[in-house]
Amino acid sequence: MNMLPKTSYREGEKNLPHEPVNEIHVHKLTMQQLFVPVSESRHFTREDAAKAFHDSMLSVDARSPQPELIKMEREILEGKSRQESLAKFKQATQNEEDRVARRIAGEQRREEEATTRVKTDRYEFRFKEINADDVGYNGRSRKGTGWRYGAPFDDRKRGLVKIPTSVP
Known part of the structure; x- marks a missing residue:
């Protein structure tokens, strides 16, 4: 039982921080x-x-969604100070967040450049250049025009086998 972390709720007793096992993805x-x-x-x-x-x-x-946190904990176990490891962790996560923010801003900028806007009294029309070849082999690609409103799925068609015939 000494190997398992324990949290004490008594007044004045100090607890060592431990990983909550119920938050780990299985x-x-x-x-x-x-x-x-x-x-x-x-x-x-x-x-x-x-x-x-x-x-x-x-x-x-x-x-793991936070590999920097794992790296920080390993550095602490190797003997580095918690403050130094925490500073490196904060810097690494800030760099990662900045990189993601730049990528999202670039995607939004490219999307805005590809959209032509025409404003009228009541509406704003947005036009994008569409390639008819983007619909794919069977015309159901997500890149195609009207994908949300397109043909129904094959599971509603009569005479088709609807149960799996093989196990991958």
């Missing part, structure tokens, strides 16, 4: 129980565990 492929034989001399990592569940599955560290 991948659906990891819900099965596996028995993977591994030699004792081999170091079994999180990457190895991910590959045991599925060939294309990424490890927990690679799937």
Whole structure:
């Protein structure tokens, strides 16, 4: 029981911060129980565990939405000070947020440049250049004109097999 983190609610007792385990995302492929034989001399990592569940599955560290936070905690465990690691974490996350903001601003700018606006008394018409070849092989691509309003799905057509015939 000493290995598990505990939170005390007594007055004046100090708690060490610990990771809340109920906020960790559980991948659906990891819900099965596996028995993977591994030699004792081999170091079994999180990457190895991910590959045991599925060939294309990424490890927990690679799937994490905040890899900078994992890096900060590893630096603290290696012996660096918490203040120094926290400063590096804040700088790394700020750089990432700035990069995402620049990318979103660039996408909005390109979208605005591709749109021609015509204002009238009551309305503002917006026109975009559309390529008829963008609809794809069967005319149902999301890039095509009228995708939201287009043809119904095949599941409503009569005479088609609607249940899966194979398991991927």
